[in-house]
Amino acid sequence: MKISISIEAMLGMTWPLWKQMVPELESMGFATIFRSDHFPLGVPGVTDALELITSLTYLAEHTSRVDFGSMVAPISVRDPVMLARQAMSLNDLSGGRMILGVGSGWQEAEHTTFGYKLGSLKTRFDRLAEGLEVITGLVRSPQPVDFEGKFYTLQQARLLPRPQQPTRILVGGSGPKRTLPLVARFADLWNCMSSVAAFRDLSARLDQLLVNEGRQPGDVKRTVMIPIIVWRTQQEFDQMMDMLRLKPFFSGASNEEVAKRNAAMNGIMGTPEQVIEGMQAYADAGVDEFIIQWSNLTDWNGLEILAKNVLPHYA
Numbered sequence: 001m002k003i004s005i006s007i008e009a010m011l012g013m014t015w016p017l018w019k020q021m022v023p024e025l026e027s028m029g030f031a032t033i034f035r036s037d038h039f040p041l042g043v044p045g046v047t048d049a050l051e052l053i054t055s056l057t058y059l060a061e062h063t064s065r066v067d068f069g070s071m072v073a074p075i076s077v078r079d080p081v082m083l084a085r086q087a088m089s090l091n092d093l094s095g096g097r098m099i100l101g102v103g104s105g106w107q108e109a110e111h112t113t114f115g116y117k118l119g120s121l122k123t124r125f126d127r128l129a130e131g132l133e134v135i136t137g138l139v140r141s142p143q144p145v146d147f148e149g150k151f152y153t154l155q156q157a158r159l160l161p162r163p164q165q166p167t168r169i170l171v172g173g174s175g176p177k178r179t180l181p182l183v184a185r186f187a188d189l190w191n192c193m194s195s196v197a198a199f200r201d202l203s204a205r206l207d208q209l210l211v212n213e214g215r216q217p218g219d220v221k222r223t224v225m226i227p228i229i230v231w232r233t234q235q236e237f238d239q240m241m242d243m244l245r246l247k248p249f250f251s252g253a254s255n256e257e258v259a260k261r262n263a264a265m266n267g268i269m270g271t272p273e274q275v276i277e278g279m280q281a282y283a284d285a286g287v288d289e290f291i292i293q294w295s296n297l298t299d300w301n302g303l304e305i306l307a308k309n310v311l312p313h314y315a
Contacts, residue, residue, distance in 0.1 A: 001283040001290055003314050004032035006071045006225055008295040010041055010049035011247070017297060018050055022059050024300075026066040028307035029315065032099065033059065034071035034225075034291060037078070039110040041248070053086050060094040069099030071191065071225065071291070072172040075131035076105025076124060077116050080152060084138040085159050088167050096165025099189065102135065103172045104128040125178040127151050132171070132186040139167040170223070174202055184209035189221045191291065195266050196281045199224060203286055223289040224282055227267035229258075230275050230305050243296060265293075272309035279310075 005025060007013070025033050037052040052070055059068050073083055083100070091098035104124040105111065111118040118124065130149040137145040137154070144156040170189040173179035183190045183206060194202060199222075207217040229244070231237040241258060244250040250258050262269050268278035279290050296302065 001279070001287055001314055002031035003029075003279075003311050004034065004067075004223075004289055004291045005030045006034035006036065006291050006293050007297065008036050008293065009052075009055070009297075010036055010038035011295055012048045012297055013050040013055075014048045015050065018055055018058065019062075021297075022062055024303070026063045028303065029311045030066060031289065032067040032069065032291070033063075034069050034099075034101065037070050037073045038107065039114055041110075053090075056090055056098070057093070060090050060097070063094075063097075067097045067099060068094070069168075069170065070101040072101035072103035072170065074103055074105030075128050076111065076118055077114075080131040080134040081138065081154075081157070084135045084167075087135075088139055088159055088163055091165060091167045092161065092163035096163065099168045099170050100135070100139075101170035101172055101189075101191065102128070102132060125182075129178075129182055132169070132182060136169060136186050139169070172225075174198070176202065176205055180206050180209055183220060184213045184215065187220050189223055189289075191223045191225055193225050193266060193293075196285050199282065199287065200285050221288040222286055223291055224287050225291040225293045226279075226282070227262060227265050227293045227295065228275060228302075228306070229262055229267065229269040230272060230302055230310070232271060232305060232309070236301060236305075240299070240302065243299060247296065249295070272305060275306075275310055276313050279314075 035052055035055060038049060040047050040049040056068055087098055087100035105118055108118055130151045134147055134152050134154060137147060138157060138159050142162060144158045145154050146156060147154040168188040169186060170191055171183045171187040172191040174192040174194050190206060192199060192202060203222055210217050210219060231240050241255055244258055245253060250261060259269055268275050282290055
């Protein structure tokens with residue numbers, strides 16, 4: 001199982017911090033560096049949220065090994081034609097290391113604040129389905145593409161230059177009625193934030209949907225994104241809790257409440273040995289890539305613990 005990391009950049013990411021973080025994460029041995037794609041949250045004390053595409057362009061130029069991508073770009077905000085073009089360019093620039101993660105969009109506040117129409121749940125998924133058809137048509141077909149939909153239209157559209165390596169598409173979500181059929185139809189990778197038991201059920205459902213689409217279960221790599229809180233000593237635990245309580249989601253929470261909120265997100269919390277045990281359960285369930293959701297952007301000690309005490313277990 002590959003071990004990767006997703007940086008929740010809307011929680012205070014700046015250029016100086018990103019420039020410091022990129023080489024550190026690659027040297028630590030993560031397989032992929034993903035990035036969230038949100039506007040500033042508007043939470044007091046948290047105003048910085050570095051833009052996705054420009055930050056990935058910097059990463060592509062300042063790394064040589066690690067894969068990277070979006071987790072995930074909301075089609076409600078990102079134009080699919082331009083998103084496909086940017087992803088192909090980043091893939092070409094990096095020698096095939098870009099992964100374009102796409103989702104429907106969900107956070108109502110940022111859409112209202114910046115004037116984007118999120119729409120009903122049905123609208124979101126109808127738009128996502130069309131957006132994925134546009135994106136996959138443009139990135140996978142060397143021939144001009146025509147498409148006529150409710151949201152998007154293409155007329156003999158073709159993006160050049162074409163990267164030497166195919167641009168991989170990731171679809172995030174766990175809905176069995178709308179999301180998984182879209183994964184089966186369009187995706188190279190699937191991501192969810194589910195418990196081990198839920199992942200097993202959803203993965204089995206995806207296998208059948210892939211067969212129905214004339215594909216093989218192995219055609220789509222399975223990934224999960226799970227929050228991790230890790231420490232080695234009591235002192236590190238105390239420091240970790242004090243740091244977490246400064247963050248919006250855990251503001252003012254007791255140790256017990258931090259654990260409860262982390263568990264509600266299917267998070268894993270504990271010593272390196274406990275973290276490895278929790279991650280191994282996903283590996284045994286068939287997960288190809290475990291993505292650590294990292295929200296505490298300046299927790300360098302936690303990253304060091306992962307690099308020294310967790311990642312070598314899967315090297």
